[in-house]
Amino acid sequence: MYSTKRFEATIPVAEYLEHYVDVNTFLECCRACPNYNAIWSCPSYDFDVIEYWRKYKTLDLIAVKIMFDEAYAGKEFPEEEIQRITEASVKKVKQELSEELLDREQKVPGSISLSAGSCIRCESGCTRREKEPCRFPDKMRYSIESLGGNVGLTISKLMGIELEWMESGKLPHYFVLVCGLLHP
Numbered sequence: 001m002y003s004t005k006r007f008e009a010t011i012p013v014a015e016y017l018e019h020y021v022d023v024n025t026f027l028e029c030c031r032a033c034p035n036y037n038a039i040w041s042c043p044s045y046d047f048d049v050i051e052y053w054r055k056y057k058t059l060d061l062i063a064v065k066i067m068f069d070e071a072y073a074g075k076e077f078p079e080e081e082i083q084r085i086t087e088a089s090v091k092k093v094k095q096e097l098s099e100e101l102l103d104r105e106q107k108v109p110g111s112i113s114l115s116a117g118s119c120i121r122c123e124s125g126c127t128r129r130e131k132e133p134c135r136f137p138d139k140m141r142y143s144i145e146s147l148g149g150n151v152g153l154t155i156s157k158l159m160g161i162e163l164e165w166m167e168s169g170k171l172p173h174y175f176v177l178v179c180g181l182l183h184p
């Protein structure tokens, strides 16, 4: 159904903050998202986002392009089928990246990973909606975009990939998942 291609880049956090992070703009996008205040990995936060970035010196970025086969790419499908194909492909790659990054954290003392999008660990839904603490605080990680990072700019400038926006009723040619590891 799909194949994947991996891209990597490394950038000093100070440079990333200067050119790729715009907390106020991206916070506005988050406020319009149903995950706002509903998932612990998403805003609003009880900490200063810029200070969070500044605790680290270097950012390793990983992007995985999920490219659909010819029979699927850009083709029309009923919305439920698009949803099913999207979930089946993105969720699997996202889970693999999450485990890989948690593993890499163990090898780099003081590092912390940035997840590819919001947390989807709990099948039953996030506890934040019930105002209960996160079930897996040791595994929950913030995403680049939730900390104000411009993912589209990041992958186009640093990895040469353009984001493809979804067209209603059609499966895109590809999705791109972006995550990373912050080093002290």
Ligand code: SF4
Residues within 6 Å of the ligand: 039, 040, 041, 119, 120, 121, 122, 125, 126, 127, 128, 133, 134, 135, 136, 137, 140
């Ligand atoms: S691990 Fe579960 S409770 Fe914690 S942020 Fe993720 S979905 Fe929510």
